[in-house]
Amino acid sequence: xxxxxxxxxxxxxxxxxxxxxxxxxxxxxxxxxxxxxxxxxxxxxxxxxxxxxxxxxxxxxxxxxxxxxxxxxxxxxxxxxxxxxxxxxxxxxxxxxxxxxxxxxxxxxxxxxxxxxxxxxxxxxxxx
Amino acid sequence: xxxxxxxxxxxxxxxxxxxxxxxxxxxxxxxxxxxxxxxxxxxxxxxxxxxxxxxxxxxxxxxxxxxxxxxxxxxxxxxxxxxxxxxxxxxxxxxxxxxxxxxxxxxx
Numbered sequence: 001x002x003x004x005x006x007x008x009x010x011x012x013x014x015x016x017x018x019x020x021x022x023x024x025x026x027x028x029x030x031x032x033x034x035x036x037x038x039x040x041x042x043x044x045x046x047x048x049x050x051x052x053x054x055x056x057x058x059x060x061x062x063x064x065x066x067x068x069x070x071x072x073x074x075x076x077x078x079x080x081x082x083x084x085x086x087x088x089x090x091x092x093x094x095x096x097x098x099x100x101x102x103x104x105x106x107x108x109x110x111x112x113x114x115x116x117x118x119x120x121x122x123x124x125x126x127x128x
Numbered sequence: 129x130x131x132x133x134x135x136x137x138x139x140x141x142x143x144x145x146x147x148x149x150x151x152x153x154x155x156x157x158x159x160x161x162x163x164x165x166x167x168x169x170x171x172x173x174x175x176x177x178x179x180x181x182x183x184x185x186x187x188x189x190x191x192x193x194x195x196x197x198x199x200x201x202x203x204x205x206x207x208x209x210x211x212x213x214x215x216x217x218x219x220x221x222x223x224x225x226x227x228x229x230x231x232x233x234x235x236x
Contacts, residue, residue, distance in 0.1 A: 035225065037227075044227060044229050044230045045165075045167075045173065045216055045218075045230070047218070047224055047225045047227055050223065050225065059223040059224070060224075095172055095173075097172075097173075111159075112159075112161055112178075113178050113179070113182075113184075114161075114175050114178030114179070115163065115173075115175060115218070115220070116175045116184060116185075118172035118174075119172070120172065121172055
């Protein structure tokens with residue numbers, strides 16, 4: 001089945017970096033963008049950025065510009081999110097998620113079908 | 129950046145009632161790329177509606193989405209016990225793909 005499996009929980013000290021992996025299976029990894037979203041405890045969803053696994057092109061939320069880097073290894077169908085200069089406010093669950101897309105005969109153009117597959121989440125705790 | 133404002137913040141209803149959740153965008157959403165998600169405690173979000181009004185695979189037909197200009201609505205026609213959760217809208221037409229702040233649907 002189609003799924004995204006993320007790496008395990010991380011505990012980091014302020015100022016350090018964290019790199020979370022997201023392995024795709026059950027579909028062609030390069031056919032759909034990967035988004036990264038985070039959620040602090042009791043808070044809402046916060047969009048961080050997107051990556052096109054085919055081209056490697058990326059886009060980031062202004063808030064994370066310069067601190068987040070999205071990469072991929074197509075040989076193992078895995079996406080990565082690295083966040084640097086960690087602070088306590090970065091403590092959250094981090095999700096990778098697939099933005100589904102494809103040719104729509106109804107629309108007559110390449111269409112995006114929303115974020116339909118989510119990883120299980122990776123808890124990142126930043127604490128001294 | 130497109131700002132999405134959801135209302136109400138909390139909605140208290142009983143099973144069997146109709147729920148209407150609102151999401152207002154600060155500007156036009158490209159290609160009506162507006163999605164609704166449901167999230168339950170300890171779980172990842174689940175896609176309900178994409179393209180403002182198309183139900184995702186496997187979503188019951190009691191869930192429906194609509195749009196009028198920059199106003200988007202998620203309607204749950206008859207609430208089932210499993211529908212009580214937090215709901216988010218997201219626009220994915222223009223980067224950054226912003227989320228609304230969420231509406232908590234609770235049992236009255």
